[in-house]
Amino acid sequence: MRLTGAVPNFLVFAALIAVAVIADLTGNPYIVTLATKVAIFGLAGVGLNLALGYGGLVSFGHAAFFGLGGYVAAILASHAASGAPVVTFPFTMMGTNEMLAIWPFAILVAGFAALVIGALSLRTTGVYFIMVTLAFAQMLYYFAISWPTYGGEDGLSFYVRNTFSGANTFAPLQFFGICAAVLGITMILVALLTQSRFGLALRAAKENETRVIASGIKPFAIRLTAFVLSGMVAGLAGALFADLNRFVSPAMLSWHMSGEIMIFVILGGVGRLAGPVAGAAVFIALEYLLGPVSDHWQALLGLMLILIVLFAPKGLMGLALGRRGHV
Amino acid sequence: MLLLAEQVLNGLQYGMMLFLMAAGLTLVFGVMGLINLAHGSLYMVGAFACAAVAAATGSFWLGLAASLAAAAALGAMVEIVVIRRLYSRDHLDQVLATFALILVFSEGTRWLFGSFPLYLSLPPVLSGAMTLPGGLVYPAFRLAIIFIGAMVAVGLFWLIGRTRLGIRIRAGEADREMIAALGVDIAKLYTMVFALGAALAGLAGALVGSVQSVQVGMGEPVLILAFVVIVIGGIGSIRGALIGALLVGMTDTLGKALLPGLFARFMEASAATSVGSALASMLIYVLMALVLIWRPTGLYGARA
Numbered sequence: 001m002r003l004t005g006a007v008p009n010f011l012v013f014a015a016l017i018a019v020a021v022i023a024d025l026t027g028n029p030y031i032v033t034l035a036t037k038v039a040i041f042g043l044a045g046v047g048l049n050l051a052l053g054y055g056g057l058v059s060f061g062h063a064a065f066f067g068l069g070g071y072v073a074a075i076l077a078s079h080a081a082s083g084a085p086v087v088t089f090p091f092t093m094m095g096t097n098e099m100l101a102i103w104p105f106a107i108l109v110a111g112f113a114a115l116v117i118g119a120l121s122l123r124t125t126g127v128y129f130i131m132v133t134l135a136f137a138q139m140l141y142y143f144a145i146s147w148p149t150y151g152g153e154d155g156l157s158f159y160v161r162n163t164f165s166g167a168n169t170f171a172p173l174q175f176f177g178i179c180a181a182v183l184g185i186t187m188i189l190v191a192l193l194t195q196s197r198f199g200l201a202l203r204a205a206k207e208n209e210t211r212v213i214a215s216g217i218k219p220f221a222i223r224l225t226a227f228v229l230s231g232m233v234a235g236l237a238g239a240l241f242a243d244l245n246r247f248v249s250p251a252m253l254s255w256h257m258s259g260e261i262m263i264f265v266i267l268g269g270v271g272r273l274a275g276p277v278a279g280a281a282v283f284i285a286l287e288y289l290l291g292p293v294s295d296h297w298q299a300l301l302g303l304m305l306i307l308i309v310l311f312a313p314k315g316l317m318g319l320a321l322g323r324r325g326h327v
Numbered sequence: 328m329l330l331l332a333e334q335v336l337n338g339l340q341y342g343m344m345l346f347l348m349a350a351g352l353t354l355v356f357g358v359m360g361l362i363n364l365a366h367g368s369l370y371m372v373g374a375f376a377c378a379a380v381a382a383a384t385g386s387f388w389l390g391l392a393a394s395l396a397a398a399a400a401l402g403a404m405v406e407i408v409v410i411r412r413l414y415s416r417d418h419l420d421q422v423l424a425t426f427a428l429i430l431v432f433s434e435g436t437r438w439l440f441g442s443f444p445l446y447l448s449l450p451p452v453l454s455g456a457m458t459l460p461g462g463l464v465y466p467a468f469r470l471a472i473i474f475i476g477a478m479v480a481v482g483l484f485w486l487i488g489r490t491r492l493g494i495r496i497r498a499g500e501a502d503r504e505m506i507a508a509l510g511v512d513i514a515k516l517y518t519m520v521f522a523l524g525a526a527l528a529g530l531a532g533a534l535v536g537s538v539q540s541v542q543v544g545m546g547e548p549v550l551i552l553a554f555v556v557i558v559i560g561g562i563g564s565i566r567g568a569l570i571g572a573l574l575v576g577m578t579d580t581l582g583k584a585l586l587p588g589l590f591a592r593f594m595e596a597s598a599a600t601s602v603g604s605a606l607a608s609m610l611i612y613v614l615m616a617l618v619l620i621w622r623p624t625g626l627y628g629a630r631a
Contacts, residue, residue: 058419120616123623127362127418127562131554132619138551139612146605255551259426266423296438302430309424310412 006191008321009274013187016042016277017180024173032172033244034288038281039179040240045264045276046186047233052262053271054194055226056206060130061117061137062261065231067253068113068140069106069238074248075150076102077158097162099169099178103239110235111228113140118227122220134255141253155249162243169243179240183277186233191273193229202226234261263305269317278317329463334584335577340469342576343476347531348553349560349568350483351524357563358500358520359414364425365405366528366553367546368432373398373529374536374545375436378445387450391533398529399522406521411514429547437543444540472534479527483565496520500563552579555611559618561628570626575611582610 016035023031044066051057079086079095086093096102121132150156167174193199205212205219212219242248251257260283268279286304290297312319352366376397381390405428413421448454453468487493495516498506507513532546539545556575560567587603594602618626 052419058422060422120619123619124558127356127360128558128624130362130418130422131558132615134551135555135558135612135615139609142608143605146601146608148601255547262423263426266419270419296434298430299434299438302427302434305427305430306409306424309416309420309427310409313416313420 008317009187009191009272012274012278012281012317013180013184016281020173020176020180024176029172032176034284036172036176036179036244038277038284039176039183040237040244041261041264041280041284042274042277043179043183043186043240044234044237044261045268045280046183046190046273047230047237048261049230049265049271049273049276050190050193050233051223051227051230052265053275054199054206055202055223055230057122057223057227058130059121059133059227059230060255060258060262061121061133061135062231062234063253063255063257064117064137064140065110065114065234066238066241066257066261067144067248067250069110069235070242070248070252071144071150071156071238072106072109072235073102073162073239073242074156074158076105077160077162077242078150078156081158081160097160099162099164099239099243102162103236106235106239107232110238111232113235114228114231115224118224118231122223122227134258137253137258138255141250141255144250144253151249153250155247155251157247159246161246175244179244182236182240186236187273187277190233194273198222198225267305267308267316269314272317275317282316329461330584332461332463333465334580336463336465336469336473337584338577338580339573340472340476340576341580342573343473344531344535345549345552345556345576346476346569346572347479347527347534348549349556349572350479350565351527352553353557353560353563353565353568354496354520355524356557358496359517361410361414362418362421362425363410363524364422364550365428365432366524367550368429369398369402369525369528370532370535370546370549371436371543372401372432373532374541375440375445375532376529377533377536378447378541379440381447382445387447387537390447391530394529394533395526398532399526402525402528403518403522406518410521411517414517433543440543442543444542445536446540447537449537468538472538475530475534479530480565480569487565492519552611555615557625558615559625561625564625564627567625567627574614578614579607579611582607586610 016038020032020035023029023035044062047065048059048062051059075086076095077097080097081095084095086095117133117136121129121136124132144150145153161169161175163169164178167178169175169178194203201212201217201222205217205222209219238252241252264276264279264283266279267282268275268277286301287297290300294300308316348366348370352363355361355363355366373394377390377394379390380393381387384390409424409428413424449468453471455467456464457467457470458464487496495506495511498511499513499516503513528546531549535549536545552575556568556571558571559574560569560571583604586607587600590599590603622628
């Protein structure tokens, strides 16, 4: 049962790698970049899915964590370029352009933000939760716009992609490899987590809160943990996204970004491990194929989404796999 | 002192505009249990309808009527075609479908009107300034917005509290099976409530479009502020929406006006401006967080 459940997830991941490798061999670096984008957006979606799919926490504010991760990467990289310390009090911290040094900071900052936002938002449920997470993300968005030190509304660019020892991050396929490896490892960790006692408690709290409380588990702590982990993964994805573009802007924190991450999850299938990756792939492919056809491709996307919600509520992977179980 | 009075009036005007948005949203939440992200699109459609009709006929008042009619008609149409199928779904489906509606409406409007902002000219009666008691000179149109907002508030309280339709709406909120069993056409009632909320959003869009500009995407920042208002006021409560809207309008306006000056007393001017304005932009969300800690279901909310 578990094996048959794991096969579609593996197939989605393998297909993404195959597309990138074939595109690189046939001399299509642009397609490799698109595949990298799918891996990064998929990663953000895998993060959101932890809260949304398994925990039933409909967060409409994950752009906050995605954007914070991105800003951490860009700020550290720009300080490394200028040589000025990031902070001098209470200790001196210099910038860095080593990805392995940047990622823990991005994860920590996003995780801390998720802890604060989660602790406040989880006091509410249902539509309140959706609106409150959305509002807190919007607060960070407006803060980023009105805080001039790191570019304000114009965003912040850094000219050299951060380094990863042993790899040339400027080669499209190698950067894709880094992103895909992060995605693969995260998916394995999420799979282990969701099948652990913690994961079972999280899913149980979604299905029947009263019973979970009756069996001695506090849903708040479980949910908050899931929310923080979810934010951390989104933050890591944001750091990779900043590196992909070598640019961050408040748009990464905007509610359109939150909506898009949510679309990846729902398009692919809520609560399916590789669902967000499939969803991101379809989204990027649509953008790539429809974009040149019409400037108004987003209207077509909107119509398609409405049809999916009304007639295929289990997402594309649900549609493809019929009624087989969720993993 | 005059400056402060002017900012208070600005806050009042902003709050009234937010109330027009939040009232419709909170009604739809309360009665149908639906989260409607596309409410901001109805605001935008109202503004564009007003701009287009005012430009074609030369009459601002016809434009204003058109904004109400267009938003209400579009609201009823969307309710019948899409929204109606979402009442029984979970909030996730509602969020996705109404987010998709935003994409459709925004691109549709851009396709019809282009990406450039439109500007409305005010009728002569309202385009001047009025001198208020105490010597404050204030734009007449902004006073008109405050007046219209207050009238709508009174009208809504009367409608919900004193009329047959209001009784049905409140009954639908409490127990939709029971009221359907009593012979009320619940589908028609829902369409009417949705169209009413849409009309209020369209009116708000037309009024704000006359002060600022009319452009694609204008509804989205207002929508999120309306969410903050509803979280503060409590879902389903018109009174909560009014109190919340005034609180948010005042906090935002006064914060933006006063904070930079406050920081300038103990910081150098340029740093005070940037810190003050950055903090002022976060103030309403801090207000929301405080209300959440104190009362998770909002000031007047009964249920989550």
